[in-house]
Amino acid sequence: IKKIAILTGGGDAPGLNAVIRGVVKAGIRKYNWRVYGVPDGFEGLVIGSELQELTEYNIRGILPLGGTILGTTNKGNPFEYVVIENGKEIVKDMSDKVVEYLNILEIDALVVIGGDGTLGIANKFSEKGVKLVGVPKTIDNDLKATDYTFGFNTAITTATEALDKLHTTAQSHHRVIVIEVMGRYAGWIALESGIAGGADVILIPEIPFDINKVCSKIIRRNKLGSKFSIVVVAEGAKPIGGEMVFQEKNVKGKAPRLGGIGYVVGEQIQKITGMDVRVTVLGHLQRGGSPTAYDRILATRFGVAAVDALAQGKFGHMVCLRTPKIEVVPIKEAVKDLKKVDPNGQLVKAAEAIGISLGR
Ligand code: F6P
Numbered sequence: 106i107k108k109i110a111i112l113t114g115g116g117d118a119p120g121l122n123a124v125i126r127g128v129v130k131a132g133i134r135k136y137n138w139r140v141y142g143v144p145d146g147f148e149g150l151v152i153g154s155e156l157q158e159l160t161e162y163n164i165r166g167i168l169p170l171g172g173t174i175l176g177t178t179n180k181g182n183p184f185e186y187v188v189i190e191n192g193k194e195i196v197k198d199m200s201d202k203v204v205e206y207l208n209i210l211e212i213d214a215l216v217v218i219g220g221d222g223t224l225g226i227a228n229k230f231s232e233k234g235v236k237l238v239g240v241p242k243t244i245d246n247d248l249k250a251t252d253y254t255f256g257f258n259t260a261i262t263t264a265t266e267a268l269d270k271l272h273t274t275a276q277s278h279h280r281v282i283v284i285e286v287m288g289r290y291a292g293w294i295a296l297e298s299g300i301a302g303g304a305d306v307i308l309i310p311e312i313p314f315d316i317n318k319v320c321s322k323i324i325r326r327n328k329l330g331s332k333f334s335i336v337v338v339a340e341g342a343k344p345i346g347g348e349m350v351f352q353e354k355n356v357k358g359k360a361p362r363l364g365g366i367g368y369v370v371g372e373q374i375q376k377i378t379g380m381d382v383r384v385t386v387l388g389h390l391q392r393g394g395s396p397t398a399y400d401r402i403l404a405t406r407f408g409v410a411a412v413d414a415l416a417q418g419k420f421g422h423m424v425c426l427r428t429p430k431i432e433v434v435p436i437k438e439a440v441k442d443l444k445k446v447d448p449n450g451q452l453v454k455a456a457e458a459i460g461i462s463l464g465r
Pocket residue numbers: 116179220243244245287288289340354392
C-alpha cells in the first residue's frame with residue numbers, strides 16, 4: 106500500500122474529523138502512505154470528484170470541529186445510483202465506474218467511515234475486490250458489533266444539557282415538558298440522556314408505551330408536590346398496539362415525516378392530565394458541535410486502528426470497540442442487525458428502580 110483514500114458517508118456525527126485526523130497522522134507517520142480525502146462520500150467517487158491530498162499541515166485544527174471536512178451525503182449509492190435520462194429517473198449500477206476511478210487514481214485502499222447504510226455499500230465493494238476497512242459512525246449507537254460508536258457521547262451530552270435547561274423552566278411554570286430526541290429505531294439516546302438529565306418519563310421504541318401509565322406518573326408527581334415533569338421521547342417510540350410515527354425521510358413511496366411522536370405524546374398528556382404542556386424537538390442540534398473528550402479519543406483510536414487493519418491486510422473488516430480494546434470484525438457481520446435496548450436489561454431496570462417511568 107502506498108496511497109489510501111478516506112471518505113465519510115451518511116449522516117454526520119461529532120468525531121468524524123478526529124477519525125480523519127487519526128487516519129492521516131497514523132498513515133503518514135507509521136506507514137509513510139499518502140492519504141487522500143474523497144469529497145461527499147461514495148457520490149464523490151461516482152462523479153469523479155477531485156481527491157485532495159491530506160497532510161498533517163492541511164488538517165491542522167480539525168480535532169475539535171463537528172461535521173466532516175470532507176462533506177457527506179445520504180444519496181449516491183453507486184450500486185443503485187439514480188440518474189436522469191431523457192427526463193426520466195433511472196437506477197444504474199455505477200460500481201464498476203468507481204472501481205475504475207480508484208484504479209486510475211492509483212488508490213490502493215480505502216477507509217470508509219459510515220453507519221449501516223454506508224458500511225453496507227463498503228461491504229459490496231469489498232466483495233468486488235476493493236481493499237477497504239470500515240469505521241462505524243452514528244449518534245444512534247445502534248451498531249451491534251461495537252460497544253459504542255463515536256458521536257453518541259456528544260449527542261447524549263447535548264441532550265443532557267438541554268434537559269438541564271428544560272428542567273428549570275418546567276419547574277418555574279409548573280409545566281410538563283416533552284423533549285423528542287433522535288435515535289432512529291433504537292432508544293439509546295433517549296434512555297441514556299434521560300437518565301443523565303433526570304427525566305421523569307422515558308419512552309423508547311423497544312418498549313411500546315401506555316399513555317395512561319405516563320399520565321398517572323405525572324399526576325402522582327403533582328400530588329406529591331412536584332408540579333412539573335420532564336418526558337423524554339425517542340423519535341421511534343410508539344404506543345402499545347400503535348404505529349411508529351418515525352420513518353426515514355428517504356424511504357421510497359413514503360411521505361416525509363412531518364412533526365414527530367413528541368407532539369402526539371404532548372397533546373395526549375395535555376388532554377388527559379389537563380396540565381400545561383410544551384414540546385421541544387431537539388433535532389439536528391444532537392448531530393452538531395464539538396465532540397466530547399470521550400468521542401475524540403474513541404474516534405482517534407478508530408482512525409489509528411483502521412490504518413493498522415489496512416496494513417495487516419484485514420480488508421473487508423470494520424474496527425469496533427470491545428471494551429477496553431479496539432478490535433476488527435467482518436463488515437458483513439457488523440451490518441447484519443441493529444443493536445437495540447434490552448427492555449429487561451440493567452440500564453432499563455436501573456432507570457425504573459429510581460422511579461423513572463418507561464410507560465409500561
Ligand atoms: O442516524 C442518525 C440520525 O441523526 C437519526 O438519529 C435521525 O433519525 C436521522 O439521522 C436524521 O436524518 P436526516 O439528517 O437525514 O434528517
